[in-house]
Amino acid sequence: MEAFDMSLVNWSRAQFALTAIYHWIFVPLTLGLSFIIAFMHARYYKTGSEKWKNTTKFWMKLFGINFAIGVATGIILEFEFGTNWSNYSWFVGDIFGAPLAIEGIMAFFLESTFIAVMFFGWNRVSKKFHMLSSWFVAFGSNLSALWILVANAWMQNPVGMRFNPDTARNEMVNFAEVLFSPTAIYKFLHTISNGYVVASLFVIGISAWFILKGRHLEFAKRSISIAAVFGLLSSIFVVITGDSSAHDVAQTQPMKFAAMEGIYEGGEGVGLTTIGMLTPGKTYENNKNDFVFALKAPKMLSYLANRNSNSFVPGINDLVDGNKNHDIVPISERMEFGKLAINAFKEYNNSEDAEIKEGALKTLEENYQHFGYGYLPDKKSAIPNVPITFYSFHLMVGLGFFFIVLFGAFLFFSVKQKTESKRGWLKLAVWSIPLGFLASELGWVVAEVGRQPWTIQDILPTMVSTSHLSASSVQVTFWAFAALFTVLLIAEIKIMLHQIKSGPKNMEE
Amino acid sequence: MSHLALQQYWWIIISLLGSLLVFLMFVQGGQTLVSQLAKTSTERKILFNSIGRRWDITFTTLVTFGGAFFASFPLFYSTSFGGAYWVWMLILFSFIIQAVSYEYRTKPENFLGEKTYNTFLFINGLVATVLIGIAVGTFFTGSDFSVDKLRLTESGNNVISQWKGPAHGLEAALNLTNLSLGLVIFLLSRILGSLYFINNIDNKALVHRASHLLKFCSIAFLVFFLLFTGLILTREGFAVNPETQEVYMEKFKYFHNLIQMPVILVIFLLGVVGVLAGIYMGAFKKSGKGIWYAGAGTILTVFSIFLLAGFNNTAFYPSTYDLQSSLTIQNASSGKYTLTVMSYVSLLVPFVIAYIWYSWKSLNKKKINEKDINNDDMAY
Numbered sequence: 001m002e003a004f005d006m007s008l009v010n011w012s013r014a015q016f017a018l019t020a021i022y023h024w025i026f027v028p029l030t031l032g033l034s035f036i037i038a039f040m041h042a043r044y045y046k047t048g049s050e051k052w053k054n055t056t057k058f059w060m061k062l063f064g065i066n067f068a069i070g071v072a073t074g075i076i077l078e079f080e081f082g083t084n085w086s087n088y089s090w091f092v093g094d095i096f097g098a099p100l101a102i103e104g105i106m107a108f109f110l111e112s113t114f115i116a117v118m119f120f121g122w123n124r125v126s127k128k129f130h131m132l133s134s135w136f137v138a139f140g141s142n143l144s145a146l147w148i149l150v151a152n153a154w155m156q157n158p159v160g161m162r163f164n165p166d167t168a169r170n171e172m173v174n175f176a177e178v179l180f181s182p183t184a185i186y187k188f189l190h191t192i193s194n195g196y197v198v199a200s201l202f203v204i205g206i207s208a209w210f211i212l213k214g215r216h217l218e219f220a221k222r223s224i225s226i227a228a229v230f231g232l233l234s235s236i237f238v239v240i241t242g243d244s245s246a247h248d249v250a251q252t253q254p255m256k257f258a259a260m261e262g263i264y265e266g267g268e269g270v271g272l273t274t275i276g277m278l279t280p281g282k283t284y285e286n287n288k289n290d291f292v293f294a295l296k297a298p299k300m301l302s303y304l305a306n307r308n309s310n311s312f313v314p315g316i317n318d319l320v321d322g323n324k325n326h327d328i329v330p331i332s333e334r335m336e337f338g339k340l341a342i343n344a345f346k347e348y349n350n351s352e353d354a355e356i357k358e359g360a361l362k363t364l365e366e367n368y369q370h371f372g373y374g375y376l377p378d379k380k381s382a383i384p385n386v387p388i389t390f391y392s393f394h395l396m397v398g399l400g401f402f403f404i405v406l407f408g409a410f411l412f413f414s415v416k417q418k419t420e421s422k423r424g425w426l427k428l429a430v431w432s433i434p435l436g437f438l439a440s441e442l443g444w445v446v447a448e449v450g451r452q453p454w455t456i457q458d459i460l461p462t463m464v465s466t467s468h469l470s471a472s473s474v475q476v477t478f479w480a481f482a483a484l485f486t487v488l489l490i491a492e493i494k495i496m497l498h499q500i501k502s503g504p505k506n507m508e509e
Numbered sequence: 510m511s512h513l514a515l516q517q518y519w520w521i522i523i524s525l526l527g528s529l530l531v532f533l534m535f536v537q538g539g540q541t542l543v544s545q546l547a548k549t550s551t552e553r554k555i556l557f558n559s560i561g562r563r564w565d566i567t568f569t570t571l572v573t574f575g576g577a578f579f580a581s582f583p584l585f586y587s588t589s590f591g592g593a594y595w596v597w598m599l600i601l602f603s604f605i606i607q608a609v610s611y612e613y614r615t616k617p618e619n620f621l622g623e624k625t626y627n628t629f630l631f632i633n634g635l636v637a638t639v640l641i642g643i644a645v646g647t648f649f650t651g652s653d654f655s656v657d658k659l660r661l662t663e664s665g666n667n668v669i670s671q672w673k674g675p676a677h678g679l680e681a682a683l684n685l686t687n688l689s690l691g692l693v694i695f696l697l698s699r700i701l702g703s704l705y706f707i708n709n710i711d712n713k714a715l716v717h718r719a720s721h722l723l724k725f726c727s728i729a730f731l732v733f734f735l736l737f738t739g740l741i742l743t744r745e746g747f748a749v750n751p752e753t754q755e756v757y758m759e760k761f762k763y764f765h766n767l768i769q770m771p772v773i774l775v776i777f778l779l780g781v782v783g784v785l786a787g788i789y790m791g792a793f794k795k796s797g798k799g800i801w802y803a804g805a806g807t808i809l810t811v812f813s814i815f816l817l818a819g820f821n822n823t824a825f826y827p828s829t830y831d832l833q834s835s836l837t838i839q840n841a842s843s844g845k846y847t848l849t850v851m852s853y854v855s856l857l858v859p860f861v862i863a864y865i866w867y868s869w870k871s872l873n874k875k876k877i878n879e880k881d882i883n884n885d886d887m888a889y
Contacts, residue, residue, distance in 0.1 A: 004665060061887070064612055071568065072608035076601050078575055079590060083598065086591025087661075090669045093583020094843045101580035102854050104573030109861045112565040117868050119887045120562055125871045133868075164844070168658035168669065169583075171844040346662040375664070464661075467591030468668035473677065477598055484602070488609055491620035498618035505886065 004377075004463045007471040012084045013462060015478045017448070019076050021441060022485045026070030028440045031145060031192055032199025032234075033063050034138035039226055045131040050506070055219055056134075057122075058504035059203065062496060064119060069492045073485060084474065086467035088455050095161050095172045096151055103147035110140030145195070146188050153184035156447070157252040158456050163368055165348045165361065170459070183248050187447075190241035193234045194440050197403055200231025201429075201436035204410055206500055208429035211420055219504050225414045232407035238400055243304065249450075250305035250313070253457060255382065256450035258316045259389040261301060264290050266315035266323070271296030272304060273394065278387055284316055284380060316386070320379050331379035338374025341367035372459045384452040392445040399439040406432060515848035516838045517820070519581035522855055524815030526574045527645070528808040531694060533567040534641075535705045535800070536560045538698030540607075540634035543627070546706070546718050551879055553627070554615070554888070559709045559877050560702070561611040561889045566865065568604060580851050584656075584841035585826055588670040592654050593644065593678025600640045607633035611889045635695065642694030644678075646687030648818040649741050649763065651829035652678075656836075673830045686744070689737040696730035697784075701803055704787060708797035711876035716795055723792045741817075742767070747827035749837050756824050756835045766821045773813045773820070780809030 037059050044052035078100060082089050089096070117125060117133035125133075154160075160177030161170045172178065204227045207220035250257040262278050263270065276294030299309040306313070312326050322330030344363035351357050376382060406429065413419040419426075451457065455465045510518070539560040547553035579586040590597050606629040613619045614626035653673035660667045674680050681687045703723040707716050746762020749755070759765070767774050783806020791799030819825035824835035842848065875881070882888045 057886075064887075065616070068609045068612035071565070072605045075568070075572060075604050075608070078572055079597060079601055082575075082579065082586045082590025083594055083601075084591070086587045086670055087668050089579070089583055089587035089591070091661075093579060093586060094847050097576065097580035097583050097586065097843065098847055098851055098854075101573070101576035101851060104569065104576040105854060105857055105861060108569045108572055109566075109865065112569045113865050113868050115565065116562050117872060120872055120885070122885070122887070124874070129871065167844075168661055172847045172850070175846075175850045342662050346659060349659055464667055466668065467594070468671040469591070469594055469677070473594060480602070484605065487621070488605075491609070491613055494618040494620050495613060495616045498616070 005466075005471060006463065008466055008469060008474060009463045011471050011474040011478055012466045012469075015084060015474055015481065016080060018478065019073065019080060019481055019485070020444065020448075022481075022489070023070065023073040023077055024441055024444055025437060025489070026066050026073065027145075028191075028195035028198040028437070029066050029202055030063070030070050030141050031195030032197070032230075033059060033066070033202065034134075034141050035196065036199055036203055036226060036230060037063055038134040038138045039230070041131050041134040045127060051218070051222070054504050054506050055222055058219070059223070060118065061499055062206075064115075065492060065496050065499065067115065069488055072488060076481070084467050084469070085455070085465050088460065088465035090169060091460055091465075092155075092158075092161075092170050092456060094169055095154060095158075095178065098172065098175070099147040099151040099154075099178075103144050107140050107144035107147060110136055111144060112140075114140065142192055145192050149188045149191055150179055150181075150184045152447075153181055153187045154178055155454075155456055156187075156451055157181060157183040157248075158459060163364070163371070165345050165364060168345075170456075182244075183252060186241055186245040186248050190238060190245050191443075193237040193241060194443060196234035197231055197238055197400075198436040198440050200227040200234060200407065201403065201432050203227035204231065204407075205429045205431075205433035208426040209500070210503065212423065212426050212430070216503050217420065221414070221419055224410055224419060228407055228411040228414050232404065232411050235400065235403045235407055239404070242397070242400065246304055247307065253451060254314050255316070255319050256384065256389070256446075257305065258314060258319060259384045259386045259450050260393040260446060262290055262386055262390040263301075263313070263315040264317045266313050266318040266326075268302065268312050269299045269310045270301040270305075270313045271298045272300035275398075276394070278390055282386075284320055284383055316383055320382065331373065331376070331382045334370045334373040335376055335379065337367040337370035338372060338376070340374075341371045342374040369458060372454060372456065372461050372464075375461050375464050376453070381453055384450050389446055389450040392442040392449070396439050396442040396446065399435055399442075403432070403436070403439070510849070510852075512842075512845040512848070513839065515845060515852060516842045518852060519577075519842065519848055520819045520825075520838045521816070522858075523574070523578055523581060524812050524819070525808075526570065526577055527815050528811035530567070530570045530574050530641075531697070531811045532701065532804050532807045533563070533570050534638055534694070534698040535701030535804070536564045536567045537634040537638050538695075538700065538702030539705060540630040540702075541695075542699055542702050542706070542719070542722065544631065545722060546715060548714075551882075552712070552715055554882055555710060555712060555715065555877055555879060556706065557611065557614070557627075557630070558882050558889050559706060562872060563705075564607065564611055568608065571604065577851075581843055581848060582836070582838070582841045583843055584670070585836055588654055588656065588836060588841075589644075589652075589826060591668075591670060592672035593647075593652065593681065594672075595676065596640055596644055596678035596681065600637055600644075603633040603636040603640075607637075614889060634698070638695040638698045639691040642691035643681050643687045645694075645814075646684065646690040646737075647681050648815075648825055648827075649744070649746070650681075650684050650686050651747065651827035651835075652681065653830035654828050654834060655831045656828070656834040686737060686740045689733045689740065692733045693730065693737050696726050696733065697807060699726045700730060700784075700788060700791075701800065701807065704791040704800035704803050707791050707795060708800045709873065709877055711878040711881075720792055720795045723788065727788045727792060747824040747832070747835055749822040749824055749835075749839075751822050754837070754840065756827070756832045756837075758832075762823065763817055766817050766823060770816070770821055773816050776809050776816075777813035780806045780811075780813060782806065783809060 040056040044056050114133040114136040121130040159181050160174035162173050164171045203223050207223040210216045210220040273294045277292040279288045279292050282288045302311045303309040320331050322328050341364050344360040348360035453461045455462050543556045610626040610629040614623050656670050658669050660669050703719040706719045742764040745758045745760050748759035748762050784803050787799040787803025790796040819838050824837045826836035828834040
């Protein structure tokens with residue numbers, strides 16, 4: 001076999017990672033802030049109070065600044081599947097295109113139409129229609145998250161499809177299976193609630209800054225009261241859906257699960273690492289210990305994976321070398337099955353003989369679940385980057401629990417009307433704004449680095465997914481995106497900081 | 510519905526989205542007019558706020574057009590986007606810089622300065638319209654690519670759809686037919702932009718200048734429109750044998766299509782009349798109704814051009830490198846099941862258009878003027 005152009009593959013991956021990471025700085029804030037604004041707008045509608053009107057307007061202005069750059073960084077993601085992942089689009093476009101189109105028709109129009117009303121509707125449309133527009137924006141943005149996450153979940157856990165050897169692509173056979181796949185449901189709930197947490201941290205942090213500066217105290221406390229309730233509920237929900245997501249990963253992507261926990265040797269009744277450090281240089285090929293040190297919650301990993309605290313959890317070694325006792329097929333065998341499937345696909349298309357065709361089709365169907373393994377150069381290449389996956393996962397989880405404590409504290413202070421005097425907590429809240437964004441990005445790092453080498457789990461590896469381009473072309477666009485997005489990010493932050501420092505308009509308090 | 514009926518239905522939807530997109534690019538056209546129309550910064554502000562309330566509808570239509578094309582004709586998506594890489598990348602970059610520019614242009618501390626954002630909007634107006642026109646031109650003139658699904662069984666060189674030229678799409682700009690369509694779309698967007706300003710702005714000087722500029726744009730537009738129409742109606746086209754699906758060259762193919770599908774001929778002619786009527790109203794009567802006539806005319810004309818490229822056994826994305834690699838609505842579409850699911854989803858479209866219409870109406874009850882902008886702290 002001749003070698004893949006790994007330089008092209010890696011630059012294509014780098015470009016996708018870069019654009020996705022940039023886009024994801026802005027999306028969670030949109031998801032959550034849209035609801036916080038809708039709550040505030042509803043308060044204004046109900047009370048008719050100018051205070052709520054100006055509070056709503058202040059957060060709306062920040063929302064607009066963030067939304068614009070979210071849109072700018074988002075358009076490329078939709079088209080990048082075609083520009084840089086041409087083979088991928090061919091191979092699964094029959095399924096993957098549908099949620100993207102539905103996202104446009106159902107969600108993007110809702111969002112963009114009513115954002116115009118939300119921003120420019122003051123004194124132009126009726127108060128009720130205006131308030132409802134804010135809610136439509138919130139529903140629209142969350143609905144768009146649903147469809148893109150359905151698409152992502154399908155890549156992680158491909159269901160509801162069948163390979164058609166005549167067209168060389170996977171075709172949808174059951175839309176409900178794609179839409180209601182547990183992977184999709186948990187991913188959607190986990191991701192949107194994480195957006196609510198990011199936005200609540202953003203609102204509390206900025207309000208805390210106003211209190212520390214002794215400005216707009218009533219406005220700040222009013223904003224905190226809404227964000228603390230929303231944040232606390234959301235952060236608890238994030239943990240629940242995170243648990244369900246991790247359980248789902250253990251069932252559908254055991255290799256990712258093993259990498260998240262950094263375990264090479266599996267076993268029964270495995271403990272969950274709460275804090276730990278991986279042994280540097282530990283790989284599948286050596287016998288070093290998994291950890292330098294690790295604080296483990298006994299049997300909890302087995303419970304998380306299989307809802308049974310004595311159950312078996314496979315490690316990376318079990319998954320690579322196979323484990324007869326637990327019916328795990330070694331990667332080397334799966335690579336053979338994959339090659340059988342690929343050759344059968346070729347034979348099916350090259351032969352005119354009905355009998356040969358039928359035999360080839362049977363071999364193909366029997367081995368299709370291993371199709372992607374046929375492309376792997378060696379068994380090691382089925383292992384994702386363990387340290388990145390492990391540390392991203394554990395840092396994300398740690399931050400998630402920290403946020404619950406923070407929201408709980410602010411809700412308590414809010415109820416007791418003591419927020420102003422808690423200067424240490426207020427400072428902590430300001431510094432927690434970037435932590436929300438960090439935790440959110442780390443979640444995607446776990447999901448996407450942890451599933452390598454696959455674009456479609458077990459079916460299509462990343463290296464077979466690219467377009468027919470030279471690596472240097474992708475390098476040029478990579479650096480162009482890096483430069484442009486960085487410049488736009490600097491502009492966004494500067495504008496945002498200025499708007500925050502100016503404070504809410506028409507408010508003396 | 511049969512698979513073929515679904516494929517035709519989806520080609521109609523794609524054509525409709527494409528034609529709506531061209532109409533909505535009055536925003537892009539408007540962006541290229543601002544520096545010529547505005548003499549003061551207030552006038553500039555009025556113009557940018559007029560189209561600024563609409564820019565995201567155009568943007569969303571483009572994204573939906575891409576998504577719908579992906580879902581219904583994924584092999585086009587795979588071939589064109591991955592192949593004509595530079596054309597699509599330039600178009601996308603121009604939309605990236607557009608998306609922040611309205612919101613950021615007059616905000617304090619905006620890092621790049623108002624002039625840069627205004628220039629971004631100009632670049633988007635120029636690049637997006639010309640290049641989208643050139644890209645659609647290749648529906649008639651073809652591109653150099655080859656498609657072979659068995660490449661999937663190879664190891665090193667396994668991309669199914671491969672572009673053959675090193676310019677990755679930029680070569681299309683050297684073709685006169687493509688280039689004339691690029692200029693047609695650019696000039697048309699400026700015509701529509703002027704008509705939108707005339708409709709939407711309450712400022713005599715600006716309306717007067719827009720109506721004046723409209724005349725010049727219209728003359729240039731007519732020249733290139735006649736050139737493009739003449740070129741495609743007289744050229745060889747990419748015909749498909751319905752029995753064997755074999756692609757072959759047919760003289761006057763698109764002219765034959767027009768004659769053999771008289772409904773499309775009628776739509777085309779109605780569209781052209783609509784555009785001309787709109788131009789007349791805007792240029793000579795300064796009437797705000799011009800945008801509706803020219804807008805409806807644009808939708809009908811572009812719609813008929815898309816149908817011309819894909820219906821009546823025609824390859825809509827032809828390959829000049831290997832005729833048999835050409836994409837037709839039959840060989841490039843999604844499977845029957847996916848098209849059926851998506852057809853149910855498409856029933857939402859009238860509902861979407863209805864609420865866009867309603868909110869558009871409710872925001873545009875009053876025309877925009879200086880006072881309006883100065884009293885609005887959300888203004889761009």
